[in-house]
Amino acid sequence: MAKIVIDPGHGGHDPGAVGSRSKEKDNVLNVAKRLKTLLEKHGHDVSLTRSTDKFISLSGRASFANQLGADYFVSLHNNSAVNKSATGFETFIYNGSVSKSTKDFQNAVHEEIANNIGIRDRGKKRANFAVLRLTNMAAILIEYAFISNMNDEDILINQVDELAQWTCNGIVKALGGTVKDPVKSPPKEQPTPAPELEPVLRPAPQPQPKPPQNKQPSGNANIKKFQQWLNSQYNSGLVVDGIYGPRTKKAAIKGFQTELNKQFNAGLKVDGIWGPKTRAATVNVYKGAKGNLTKIIQGMLFSKGYDPKFLDGVFGNATATAVLAFQRDNGLTRDAIVGKKTFEKLFA
Numbered sequence: 001m002a003k004i005v006i007d008p009g010h011g012g013h014d015p016g017a018v019g020s021r022s023k024e025k026d027n028v029l030n031v032a033k034r035l036k037t038l039l040e041k042h043g044h045d046v047s048l049t050r051s052t053d054k055f056i057s058l059s060g061r062a063s064f065a066n067q068l069g070a071d072y073f074v075s076l077h078n079n080s081a082v083n084k085s086a087t088g089f090e091t092f093i094y095n096g097s098v099s100k101s102t103k104d105f106q107n108a109v110h111e112e113i114a115n116n117i118g119i120r121d122r123g124k125k126r127a128n129f130a131v132l133r134l135t136n137m138a139a140i141l142i143e144y145a146f147i148s149n150m151n152d153e154d155i156l157i158n159q160v161d162e163l164a165q166w167t168c169n170g171i172v173k174a175l176g177g178t179v180k181d182p183v184k185s186p187p188k189e190q191p192t193p194a195p196e197l198e199p200v201l202r203p204a205p206q207p208q209p210k211p212p213q214n215k216q217p218s219g220n221a222n223i224k225k226f227q228q229w230l231n232s233q234y235n236s237g238l239v240v241d242g243i244y245g246p247r248t249k250k251a252a253i254k255g256f257q258t259e260l261n262k263q264f265n266a267g268l269k270v271d272g273i274w275g276p277k278t279r280a281a282t283v284n285v286y287k288g289a290k291g292n293l294t295k296i297i298q299g300m301l302f303s304k305g306y307d308p309k310f311l312d313g314v315f316g317n318a319t320a321t322a323v324l325a326f327q328r329d330n331g332l333t334r335d336a337i338v339g340k341k342t343f344e345k346l347f348a
Ligand SMILES: [Zn+2]
Pocket: 009, 010, 016, 017, 024, 076, 077, 078
């Protein structure tokens, strides 16, 4: 059993970073409370520097942990940047001299979250942060994701249980324990596969989507759903016939350009043409992503005869499996990341 202090950053008059739908102080408090419960299930003695929305100074947080005689200190934060495309996960330890257990602690916690969170791993870093400098025990600071990035903020808001679980698992592993009763929730049943593990996930190719259940003799039900969604989301004005043709393709690219403009200020002309500017503005979409870009990917996969199972905007295992099959069949690097080359083939 270890004495662990969890430190949800900010609070009270200090909101921390502010996103379009949430505040850092609330996001990290939600994770902290859940993390406390999970670690207590593993028999650890856990204290929070705050369990309500109140302000505590940085030195106050450190002296709280020091006075308790804690063994570990974990500060939880959300990142932020002016550039809305900035994304990813990173952890920090103090940039002065630190114990080996501090480094081991960072390694284990970082690895566990990085392997699961599904966004860019910005690395294990060191900095002169007050809570890291002033605490006497092994201390890390976690920047889960960017509240300023729409996709990252989705994770911060909607994957509280998962963030807490991965953090708990990392801490438990760092302490040499065994992870128990992991709480996994639907789109994230399994960790993001490392590329070497892909063969395990390799699906049987599914070039023929299931025929629609209703009387319509031609047209595919999933493509119909995609067309309906394009119409409602982007006023595409498509005939909902379940047949993928040039009009549906153009509408999908228009939707894609609209999302790049909205989410990443790409400043693209919404013309439905896959040209060099659109290609250059294309972002990588990873497993774990949620939102309209993922929905467009799913719709395009259905349109190309693959089966991501859902048109729900959640980049889970089924979507990753379909992406891997699509990448294999198109001679692309099979990494389940939808980036420039994969989008290019999807919109070809
Ligand atoms: Zn912060």
